[in-house]
Amino acid sequence: RKEVEQDPGPFNVPEGATVAFNCTYSNSASQSFFWYRQDCRKEPKLLMSVYSSGNEDGRFTAQLNRASQYISLLIRDSKLSDSATYLCVVNLGPDSWGKLQFGAGTQVVVTP
Amino acid sequence: DTEVTQTPKHLVMGMTNKKSLKCEQHMGHRAMYWYKQKAKKPPELMFVYSYEKLSINESVPSRFSPECPNSSLLNLHLHALQPEDSALYLCASSQDGTGQGGLDYGYTFGSGTRLTVV
Numbered sequence: 001r002k003e004v005e006q007d008p009g010p011f012n013v014p015e016g017a018t019v020a021f022n023c024t025y026s027n028s029a030s031q032s033f034f035w036y037r038q039d040c041r042k043e044p045k046l047l048m049s050v051y052s053s054g055n056e057d058g059r060f061t062a063q064l065n066r067a068s069q070y071i072s073l074l075i076r077d078s079k080l081s082d083s084a085t086y087l088c089v090v091n092l093g094p095d096s097w098g099k100l101q102f103g104a105g106t107q108v109v110v111t112p
Numbered sequence: 113d114t115e116v117t118q119t120p121k122h123l124v125m126g127m128t129n130k131k132s133l134k135c136e137q138h139m140g141h142r143a144m145y146w147y148k149q150k151a152k153k154p155p156e157l158m159f160v161y162s163y164e165k166l167s168i169n170e171s172v173p174s175r176f177s178p179e180c181p182n183s184s185l186l187n188l189h190l191h192a193l194q195p196e197d198s199a200l201y202l203c204a205s206s207q208d209g210t211g212q213g214g215l216d217y218g219y220t221f222g223s224g225t226r227l228t229v230v
Contacts, residue, residue, distance in 0.1 A: 034218045041200075041226075043223045046218045087154060102154035103154060
């Protein structure tokens, strides 16, 4: 079983619609969680950290469920510019020298 | 300055060449990383430098040799590479070098060097 698993998609989303997808992680010692966005042939860019209480940044909402070991990302009012691959990233904490575990990414395609 | 700068952006090298990738950050971050990313795959960790000392080598072949001359710079020296080493090489940094630096703020990635070995 992979340590961080994501649905690869693609999720084809009409402009203006809402899309949501999850990521599961296997290591219960994981300490922090992030969503990164990666455009084709570009570097990953931090989209948002994911906090236990859930957090929102504009049209993006992230949730963490430690009991079930998954995080989620919801995008409201999708824009064409939201088309990208969204990487779920888990930090295993100081005992693992802060190593990041990356999911394989979920591709989102927003269509006009 | 909130960027990680990598040079060159593109590199084509022969299997007998020696080249170096460079990475620079001026955010005061004390941990720096090299990742390798193949097409349609997530980044794979290669090396971690913490307070300018190598703390993790993910069993990377010796044809890749990292170097951290100071807290702002990270190099990756390449020698006798194979065509399968062609990939996007990403440098990243995080706040402190104890392994806790990325806990709250994540990592900042450079734009990468796209390497082609011919």
